Amino acid sequence: MSDKKKDTDWTVAEIEAAVDAYLKMFELERIGQKFNKTHENRVLRASALHNRTEGSVEFRMQNISAVLLRMHREYIKGYKPARNVGSNVEPAIRAVLIAKGVTLGDPTVATADEEALEQRALALEKLPLEDEPAGIVKPKRAPAQSTAFIRDPKVRAWVRQKAKGICEGCGEPAPFTKNDSPYLEVHHVKHLANKGSDRISNAVALCPNCHRRCHHSNDSKEFTESLYDRVKRLKREPLNRKTM
Ligand SMILES: [Zn+2]
Ligand SMILES: [Zn+2]
Known part of the structure; x- marks a missing residue:
């Protein structure tokens, strides 16, 4: 295996072959047809990617998911976005995707995918968000994964931007940073699972x-109550009744 080239030396032709295979599988997934990742991997290594190992091809597919995620696009869920995409590989993949007609997505689009939501919120937080986002009054569950709710990245971005790195629960600065930003989590005071809304009047940035x-303590109820007093924009939402 010593003749296998290093992962960093992928040629444009190789990246193109990987992107082609990826987009083909993505289309099959979109129309609900089954495909076999292992088979597609093998086919690639029998042709354009004959210099590559199975693991290397798999990793490249995860790179493509990561780049699509950062372009605010959907990606194949079976290829979990890679944490680290080489700084020279990312622009190469992006260029090939754009050449194949994949355009930059809109980061304001609501999503149930936590990673996509976070990427979109992070992109929006870099902009000055003067207008209060309308949010979503009745967040729906995503059709495929019944546990996740479709949420508005503008709400997450706005709430975190307003908090300016200070926890709205205890008033302390975020305990650490992530991607050079203070790490705060956006919590829905009335939980989404209890039919809470995804609006800034129901969301706080917490350490x-x-x-x-809020979720696990003995005094979670009292602590949640104190949030309504402390954070003026919060509005109590009605208890679950069969009303509008
Ligand atoms: Zn706190
Ligand atoms: Zn929460």
């Missing part, structure tokens, strides 16, 4: 401690 406290 991990305060967030856990």
